[in-house]
Amino acid sequence: MRLMRLGPPGRERPAVLSDDDVLYDLMPLTPDIDGAFLERCGVAEVAAALEAGNLTVMDDPADGTGLRIGAPVARPGAVICVGMNYAAHAAESGSSPPTRTVIFLKHPNTVVGPFDDVRIPPGSTRTDWEVELALVVGRRARYLASKEEAAHYIAGFTVSNDVSEREYQLDISGGQWSKGKCAETFNPLGPWLVPTAELGLGAGLRLRSSVNGEARQDSTTDDLILDVAQVVYELSQYMVLEPGDIINTGTPEGVALSGRFPYLAPGDLVQCGIDHLGTQRQHVVQGSAQ
Template sequence: MVCIGQNYAAHAAESGSEPPARPIIFLKPPNTVVGPHDQVDIPRGSTKTDWEVELAVVIGRTARYLDNPQQALQHVAGCAVSNDVSERTFQLEHSGGQWSKGKSCATFNPLGPYLVPADEVPDLQNLRLRSSVNGEPRQDSRTADMIFSVAQLVHDLSHYMVLDPGDIINTGTPQGVALRPLPLPAPGDVMEIEIEGLGRQRQTLRSV
């Protein structure tokens, strides 16, 4: 699972960062992936577990050294809703200069409920994304705010790694995460995220 950081202009701004000139990437291990309605574990020592609604794209054909972004979408099998759950203390204060510690905890990537074929999505760059916690709205944006489009991301990644069928790319989250002054989720809280035309997820948080 390949993830893109700060890929929405408004999210980069709320994080206090300049928009990146090149895609920022990090990886998540397979055991972060759970079902769209499974419980999400708040890891031991966590003080800042956070939500992130994201458009996920699933690779359908091997992508390596693609010549241009126009080729990229031919290598995408479909799309899904993804929650890139993050622990901000681990990510930013325990990081050692990278983000994976805050992204890699078990259950930290609910995925689904559907894999929608790419040719059934009218416009990947004009989808509404929303999230809420305990019914209170948190994120509401559109993929039009992406700094790097899906096609640009697949093209760029193909020059640094081989993307194989089944690989998943989380394409970034819009503004509205708890990095800004919002209450952080606690055990028993419910996260709900959805993307237009791709479905809706619901997870309850629990301590481990």
């Protein structure tokens, strides 16, 4: 099953897409797919209701031709990112693979729907794409004892585009990356959330991105330096993770920062996809103060 949120920004309604591609309304079970829903084991409630045939079919299609598809998790308290978590990406960025976890934060309001526009900041010439496997925290986690324990705190997975402005991130960063990560629309998420119980821990998933139909990134999660359970374990040593928090686990090689491809410009079309998690696409537009 695939958990979704459908409707205009700020007024999305929860839904679930079954394995046979039937869309069901989740409003009788929950007002939204958020931290509170995940904390009360709402994913298991949905699975049980789906199996029992207790859900009502929604009329609107889930392929982008009907209701807008929003981010699959509402109002995350935090968007936590792991940098340089693929060795080839570290190399193309001119860095050695890190010996310590590289962590940075994105403002939660960067999260938008998977088909919403990406807005380039005024004056930016170095806006970049980054397809990433994102995990969603299902339970409050602090000082976990092992990666094996950490695996039980992951509610599920989705597709993330960790859009980055490289001049802000690297040249005028002041020693941290968040300046280049927090512009509006800089974290398209979705189209859906697949529970860990159905996907496992995300091993062997193929990640791909393209710009204007031309391939950019093509790798698998087997190339992760830190696997997803290790990421959750290590993050829990530095911060309390809350239900509904988003963790971007890193991007593979093939971004514009490598020098092999041009940066994004208004009019471009970016697509990011991961096996079993769907494909998202964004038109790139010029941002403004309006």
